[in-house]
Amino acid sequence: MDVGEPELRVLSESEYFTANELFRQALLLPATDEETWSAHTRAMMEPGRVLGTFVDGELAGTALSMTSSLAVPGGAAVPAAAVTGVAVRADATRQGLLTRMMRHQLDDAARRGEVVAMLHASEGRIYERFGYGVACRTRNVEIDRAQARLRDSVPRGGRVRLVTQERARDLLPELHRNCAADRAGRMYRPEGWWPGRAGVMKKNHVIAVHADDSGVDDGFAVYQSRGESTTVDVWDLVAANEIAASELWRFLLGIDLVNTVAGLGRPVDEPVEWWLADRRACRTTGVDDDLWVRLVDVPAALRARGYAHGAPLVLEVTDGFLPANAGRYLIGPDGVSTADESPQLTLDAAALAALYLGDQSASALAAAGLVQVHEPGALAVADELFQTRRAPWCGTGF
Ligand SMILES: CC(=O)SCCNC(=O)CCNC(=O)[C@H](O)C(C)(C)COP(=O)(O)OP(=O)(O)OC[C@H]1O[C@@H](n2cnc3c(N)ncnc32)[C@H](O)[C@@H]1OP(=O)(O)O
Numbered sequence: 001m002d003v004g005e006p007e008l009r010v011l012s013e014s015e016y017f018t019a020n021e022l023f024r025q026a027l028l029l030p031a032t033d034e035e036t037w038s039a040h041t042r043a044m045m046e047p048g049r050v051l052g053t054f055v056d057g058e059l060a061g062t063a064l065s066m067t068s069s070l071a072v073p074g075g076a077a078v079p080a081a082a083v084t085g086v087a088v089r090a091d092a093t094r095q096g097l098l099t100r101m102m103r104h105q106l107d108d109a110a111r112r113g114e115v116v117a118m119l120h121a122s123e124g125r126i127y128e129r130f131g132y133g134v135a136c137r138t139r140n141v142e143i144d145r146a147q148a149r150l151r152d153s154v155p156r157g158g159r160v161r162l163v164t165q166e167r168a169r170d171l172l173p174e175l176h177r178n179c180a181a182d183r184a185g186r187m188y189r190p191e192g193w194w195p196g197r198a199g200v201m202k203k204n205h206v207i208a209v210h211a212d213d214s215g216v217d218d219g220f221a222v223y224q225s226r227g228e229s230t231t232v233d234v235w236d237l238v239a240a241n242e243i244a245a246s247e248l249w250r251f252l253l254g255i256d257l258v259n260t261v262a263g264l265g266r267p268v269d270e271p272v273e274w275w276l277a278d279r280r281a282c283r284t285t286g287v288d289d290d291l292w293v294r295l296v297d298v299p300a301a302l303r304a305r306g307y308a309h310g311a312p313l314v315l316e317v318t319d320g321f322l323p324a325n326a327g328r329y330l331i332g333p334d335g336v337s338t339a340d341e342s343p344q345l346t347l348d349a350a351a352l353a354a355l356y357l358g359d360q361s362a363s364a365l366a367a368a369g370l371v372q373v374h375e376p377g378a379l380a381v382a383d384e385l386f387q388t389r390r391a392p393w394c395g396t397g398f
Contacts, residue, residue, distance in 0.1 A: 027087065069187065078301065137290050139263075143281055151275060165198075193396070268393070314331075316343030316345065
């Protein structure tokens with residue numbers, strides 16, 4: 001049976017709990033207890049940014065966004081909507097409710113001056129139609145501790161210390177902010193993220209902080225042990241520089257009684273194998289999509305990032321969901337402007353998102369038919385312009 005004409009509106013604070021329950025039910029998660037809700041989850045809901053769709057007077061769909069920013073190649077950060085809490089009640093799916101919410105949310109982000117929207121997707125087939133594309137990926141690794149010794153050549157410095165969860169609550173938000181320019185794809189963790197995170201932090205989560213030789217904190221790791229043949233799961237490891245990163249790994253690999261150290265959602269180019277004297281001590285157990293990005297304002301997004309040296313290129317962008325974004329852009333190391341010339345390459349908003357942070361090359365996307373080539377040689381030019389020194393990585397779940 002079709003649902004009646006839906007009503008979409010911004011929810012009031014008294015409706016947030018119901019929206020969160022709807023989300024949890026749709027994600028097949030258990031209901032939230034009152035304490036977790038009021039002390040933690042509630043903090044993720046920003047007034048004016050929680051949407052609800054009502055059918056026959058009942059809440060049937062919800063989606064929220066948080067105020068954030070995203071680091072782009074070249075070191076700048078652009079205002080960003082961090083989208084989460086997306087759900088439609090099981091008896092109201094495939095009737096266009098999500099499509100309405102996505103349109104409303106992207107229009108709202110544009111009104112707020114947000115250049116991109118970003119999310120983590122529950123399934124791979126939902127968001128491309130709305131112009132989102134996979135902009136970075138993560139890798140899960142398992143390191144066999146008995147075999148793992150860091151090479152003598154790995155630079156050393158500073159000191160790792162354990163801090164209490166209480167101390168970590170004060171320390172980590174600023175420390176994370178200071179590490180955020182590390183690479184493209186990193187995001188500013190929204191204000192409500194940390195209290196929300198504290199809600200999922202278990203009693204046995206341990207926090208290690210690295211300080212450099214002058215005593216300035218420059219990285220941290222959050223981990224937890226499990227199982228009898230003990231594995232340490234590393235949930236969060238963020239560092240401002242390579243020494244802090246390798247020293248945190250050195251620390252984790254030095255914990256007594258541990259058999260395996262599992263890094264979850266790590267950058268795909270983290271050089272773990274190169275740190276190890278025996279590279280086979282590290283096994284990749286999975287590579288997954290990380291952040292999906294939607295360029296809300298294509299010209300502003302293109303202008304915000306830096307480009308490698310190379311010849312300029314005329315790129316045509318098509319955008320079925322936000323047609324105002326469609327256009328031709330002259331992109332080069334000296335900047336970006338709108339162009340009248342014939343395009344050398346054409347691609348849609350979702351493919352541009354995959355190119356934008358440097359995760360995929362234009363050549364790889366063209367091989368899948370996602371970039372149309374009008375001029376021989378243009379792919380090589382695009383590959384050079386959009387390439388980045390490091391793989392993009394978000395590293396923040398939300
Ligand atoms: C960022 C996050 O929060 S991720 C979490 C997302 N939420 C979930 O996964 C919870 C469970 N799923 C749901 O709540 C819903 O199925 C949603 C939100 C994914 C989709 O909501 P719906 O209202 O059914 O989407 P809507 O009807 O607007 O669909 C639009 C199109 O997308 C397609 N579509 C939507 N969801 C899916 C899916 N999961 N798989 C494949 N296609 C899908 C529809 O078939 C439709 O295609 P059409 O235009 O060709 O007919």
